[in-house]
Amino acid sequence: MSEEAKASSGNAEPTATRSPAPMWIIVVTLALLFLGFVFFDKHSGWFDAKIYAPYSSPEQLEAFQPKSGAAAAAAQGKKVYEAVCGICHGVDGLGKPGQAPPLAGSEWVITKGINRLAHIPLAGVSGTLTVEGKEWNLNMAAMGAALSDADLAAVLTYMRTAWGNKVGEVTADDVKKVRDAMGGHAQPLTGDQLKTMPE
Amino acid sequence: MNSAENNLVSAAKIDASCRVPLLALFGGAALWLVVGLLLAVLASLTFHAPEMFAHCPFATYGHLAPAANDLLVYGFAIPAGLGVLLWIFARLSQAELVLPLIPVVAANLWHLGVFIGLATILCGGSSGFTWLEFPRAAAMLLGVSFVLIAFSAVATFGQRKARELYPAHWFLLAALLWFPWIYSTANLFLVTTWPVRGVTQAIINWWFADNLIFVWLALVGVGVAFYFLPKIAGRPLHSRFYALFAFWTLILFGTWIGIPQGAPVPAWLPTTNAFASLLLVIPLIAIAVIVFKTVWGAPTVCKGGPFCYLRFGMTAFILSGLMLIASACPEHARTVEFTWFGQAQTQLQILGFFAIVIFGAIYEILPRLLDGGLPFPKFVRVQHWFFMLGTLLLVGSLAFAGVKQGRAAYDPAAAIMGLRIATMGWTFFLFGSLLFAVNIFVMTIRWKLALAKTVIAYIKSPLETSEVKP
Numbered sequence: 152m153s154e155e156a157k158a159s160s161g162n163a164e165p166t167a168t169r170s171p172a173p174m175w176i177i178v179v180t181l182a183l184l185f186l187g188f189v190f191f192d193k194h195s196g197w198f199d200a201k202i203y204a205p206y207s208s209p210e211q212l213e214a215f216q217p218k219s220g221a222a223a224a225a226a227q228g229k230k231v232y233e234a235v236c237g238i239c240h241g242v243d244g245l246g247k248p249g250q251a252p253p254l255a256g257s258e259w260v261i262t263k264g265i266n267r268l269a270h271i272p273l274a275g276v277s278g279t280l281t282v283e284g285k286e287w288n289l290n291m292a293a294m295g296a297a298l299s300d301a302d303l304a305a306v307l308t309y310m311r312t313a314w315g316n317k318v319g320e321v322t323a324d325d326v327k328k329v330r331d332a333m334g335g336h337a338q339p340l341t342g343d344q345l346k347t348m349p350e
Numbered sequence: 351m352n353s354a355e356n357n358l359v360s361a362a363k364i365d366a367s368c369r370v371p372l373l374a375l376f377g378g379a380a381l382w383l384v385v386g387l388l389l390a391v392l393a394s395l396t397f398h399a400p401e402m403f404a405h406c407p408f409a410t411y412g413h414l415a416p417a418a419n420d421l422l423v424y425g426f427a428i429p430a431g432l433g434v435l436l437w438i439f440a441r442l443s444q445a446e447l448v449l450p451l452i453p454v455v456a457a458n459l460w461h462l463g464v465f466i467g468l469a470t471i472l473c474g475g476s477s478g479f480t481w482l483e484f485p486r487a488a489a490m491l492l493g494v495s496f497v498l499i500a501f502s503a504v505a506t507f508g509q510r511k512a513r514e515l516y517p518a519h520w521f522l523l524a525a526l527l528w529f530p531w532i533y534s535t536a537n538l539f540l541v542t543t544w545p546v547r548g549v550t551q552a553i554i555n556w557w558f559a560d561n562l563i564f565v566w567l568a569l570v571g572v573g574v575a576f577y578f579l580p581k582i583a584g585r586p587l588h589s590r591f592y593a594l595f596a597f598w599t600l601i602l603f604g605t606w607i608g609i610p611q612g613a614p615v616p617a618w619l620p621t622t623n624a625f626a627s628l629l630l631v632i633p634l635i636a637i638a639v640i641v642f643k644t645v646w647g648a649p650t651v652c653k654g655g656p657f658c659y660l661r662f663g664m665t666a667f668i669l670s671g672l673m674l675i676a677s678a679c680p681e682h683a684r685t686v687e688f689t690w691f692g693q694a695q696t697q698l699q700i701l702g703f704f705a706i707v708i709f710g711a712i713y714e715i716l717p718r719l720l721d722g723g724l725p726f727p728k729f730v731r732v733q734h735w736f737f738m739l740g741t742l743l744l745v746g747s748l749a750f751a752g753v754k755q756g757r758a759a760y761d762p763a764a765a766i767m768g769l770r771i772a773t774m775g776w777t778f779f780l781f782g783s784l785l786f787a788v789n790i791f792v793m794t795i796r797w798k799l800a801l802a803k804t805v806i807a808y809i810k811s812p813l814e815t816s817e818v819k820p
Contacts, residue, residue: 164442165580167517167587172595172636180599180632187625194680195621204617 221320228309231302235294236272236310244314251289252282255314264350265307265321269329272296272303275339290339300326360444365718367446368437371453371502372719373794375433376712378461380787382425383705385468387780390418394773397766408472416483417471422700423481423562424492425464427708428529429457431570432499434711435522438577439503442519443510449502456498463491477541479555481562489537493530500526517593521573524601525566532561549615560608563696564674567704568600571667572637574711575660579641582657582714583648588640596636603629607674611683620680627678634671637664654731659710662738666702670695673749684756690765691752694745701779702741709733709786716793725792729785736782744775 196202199209206212218226233242239251246253254260259282262268272295279288295303300323307321393414395402403409432453440447447453467484470476476483484492503526507519536558539546546554580587587593606626609619641664645657652658673695677686686692713730717723724730751768758764 163581164444165516165518165577165587167580167590167593169591170589172589172592176595176632176636176639179635180629183629183632187628190628190680191621191625194624195618196616198616198618200616202617203614204611204620207617 224305224308224320225312227302228305228307229313231298231306232309232313235298236306239291244310244316251291252280252285252287254310255316257282259345260310261316261318262350265325266329267345267348267350268307269295269303269321269326270333270340270345270348272298272306273330273333276342276345277339278341278343280342280345293339300324300330361441364440364444364446365437365715367450368440368715369719369797371447371450371457372433372437372715373790373797374454374457375429375436375460376716376790377794378457378464379426379430379433380783380790382421382429382461382464383783384780384787386418386421386425387776387783389414389421391773391776391780393418394769394776397769398773407474413472413474413476416476416480417468419696420467420471420481420483421464422705424467424484425461427567427700427704428496429460430708430712431525431567431574431704432496432503434574434708434715435525435570436499436503436506437715438518438522438574439506442516442577443506445506445509445511447502448505448509452502453499456495456502459491459498460495463488463495466491479536479540479551481559482536482541482555484541486537486541489533489541493533493537496529496533500530516577517587517590517597518573518577520594520597521569521576524597525569525573528561528566528569528601532558532566552613553609553615553619556608556610556613561605563699564607564671565601565604567699568604568667568671571663571704571707572596572600575641575664575707578656578711578714579644579660579664582660583645583650585644585648588643592636592640596633596640599629599636600633603627603633607678610687611678611680612687624678624680627675630671630675634668634675638668654734656710656714656730658734659706659713659737662734662741663703663705663707663710666698666706666741670698670703673698686752686756689752689755690748690768691756694748694752697748698741698745701737702745706737706741709737712786716790720793720797722796724789725796726785726789729789733782733785736778736785740775740778740782742775743778744772747771747775 194204194207196207196209202209202212217223236254240246240254241251244253244255252259259271259280260268271291273293274296275293276289276291279286281287295306298306304321304323304326307326310316311318311321392403392409393411396411396414403414407413436447436453463484467488470485470488471483475485477485482489503522507523536554539554540551545551576587576593603626607623607630609615609623611620611624613620641661645661650657652661673691677683677691677695713724747768751765751772754768755761755765
């Protein structure tokens with residue numbers, strides 16, 4: 152054996168001490184595992200093969216899907232309601248005291264036909280109107296007159312199916328019939344006038 | 351009976367039993383290292399003058415770069431690592447190498463496989479998968495040779511005198527199992543007549559690249575360091591249970607990394623990668639603490655010798671691991687992924703960490719293999735400087751180029767300055783590897799001459815005659 156090999160180290164085989172691994176590194180491991188799982192839970196989509204970054208759940212993907220049929224009408228109705236009606240009647244349909252009566256559970260909304268209901272947005276309301284036993288004395292402009300038949304139908308459908316209301320669907324044809332029957336009438340209606348109309 | 355003296359005698363015998371297989375493995379490795387680095391320098395030169403090899407189809411960047419990378423890993427890193435592993439197994443077992451002829455044959459088959467692979471890549475027959483460019487024939491030769499060498503290593507392991515394993519055993523045994531597993535899996539899924547389809551190809555390729563470059567090189571490099579650091583420092587490893595913890599966390603978290611954050615694959619794959627990368631901090635901390643506590647304050651003077659190599663290599667390993675974690679960090683990955691930053695991490699892992707640790711080990715082993723020691727002992731110190739400067743220049747400039755490129759929205763021109771500096775890094779590595787090759791080739795030639803002289807002397811010597819008394 153050469154000199155430099157002898158100089159750098161002997162021939163003895165190395166050994167290892169038996170001191171245990173310290174507690175802190177185990178604590179750090181567990182802390183990182185926790186953080187890692189939180190991160191995984193947030194971003195992984197739990198092994199769903201359809202989910203790609205930056206999305207992380209099937210619900211998110213659903214929200215971005217284009218809709219068709221009844222689902223599309225419901226989504227459109229909600230959108231129009233929130234833009235046109237929700238400002239006064241509230242996005243929860245509970246109305247605002249002194250401003251607008253509630254729509255959720257209102258006898259004006261839950262009706263057999265839509266003749267009377269459709270007149271309200273098409274013509275507007277003035278004077279007194281009784282809703283669920285409470286008297287409201289307010290003016291409402293013809294907020295729905297400018298909406299297309301399809302949009303108005305979608306809004307009415309939304310009102311009649313959201314917030315616990317469970318009455319049938321409104322089609323664009325139903326709205327068109329009411330609008331045609333009204334002719335050019337554009338004066339706001341009073342509560343009494345509305346009451347005399349067929350449902 | 352003097353047991354210490356007994357040990358010494360058997361140590362010399364063990365070293366003698368390893369001589370031929372180790373010289374076969376190291377000699378080929380040295381040759382491929384020089385050729386690989388030469389190809390890497392040529393590939394890097396195309397960033398200075400793109401038209402330089404334009405008329406020469408086998409010397410375009412697309413041929414040179416993968417050939418250079420494959421030579422560094424398959425030509426140099428794996429056979430050199432296996433040679434060191436065989437010696438460590440024989441020494442730890444206190445037994446001579448079992449069936450030394452098998453690794454000699456396997457080493458030659460291995461180098462033949464690398465030669466076939468190199469020729470195929472340069473002729474344009476690369477499979478197109480990173481780290482799997484070798485054709486089927488070469489891949490099969492490599493696989494068979496690896497299993498043969500592993501067989502000899504495990505047979506030697508079976509001869510061990512002490513029942514309890516030393517920490518280096520775990521890392522090296524795991525490496526013996528790891529490579530056949532990942533190499534056969536990746537080849538069967540990708541480099542066949544009917545490869546898997548679609549994005550699965552990329553996923554398997556990323557998985558293989560991480561398991562080969564990060565996990566396999568780490569298992570061997572750290573295992574070798576855990577053997578030689580306490581041996582040179584003359585102190586026990588700190589400690590057995592710490593090393594056990596580092597071992598399990600390394601193979602548990604290291605193996606899921608590799609899918610880039612921006613990869614077009616389902617979100618759970620990059621997320622799992624980020625999760626495992628975050629936890630990779632744990633084995634890195636554990637290994638850093640083990641190395642630090644084992645060598646800190648040891649009365650060892652490094653003087654550019656093997657101890658210097660091992661210390662630098664282990665520092666590079668920690669840095670390379672941190673770079674890997676940084677490139678998997680969801681926020682920052684957007685800047686550096688798919689840039690030269692990844693190349694910087696790969697080269698730091700291969701050359702800065704693995705090659706330097708293995709050189710440290712080889713320079714410990716070589717003087718023991720043959721009488722007379724190294725022909726040029728001063729080269730060891732010079733090579734250490736070449737490799738340190740090469741690592742700093744190459745990895746620093748590539749990482750810088752990568753970050754700049756990422757900031758400039760993948761503008762290829764942003765990286766050009768860094769790539770030109772990297773050529774200098776490659777050249778330093780080439781010079782360093784030439785010194786290693788000269789040392790090992792002169793040593794082998796001297797040994798063969800001495801062997802020939804002995805044989806000739808034996809033939810020429812007069813036959814023994816016995817006097818017959820009348």
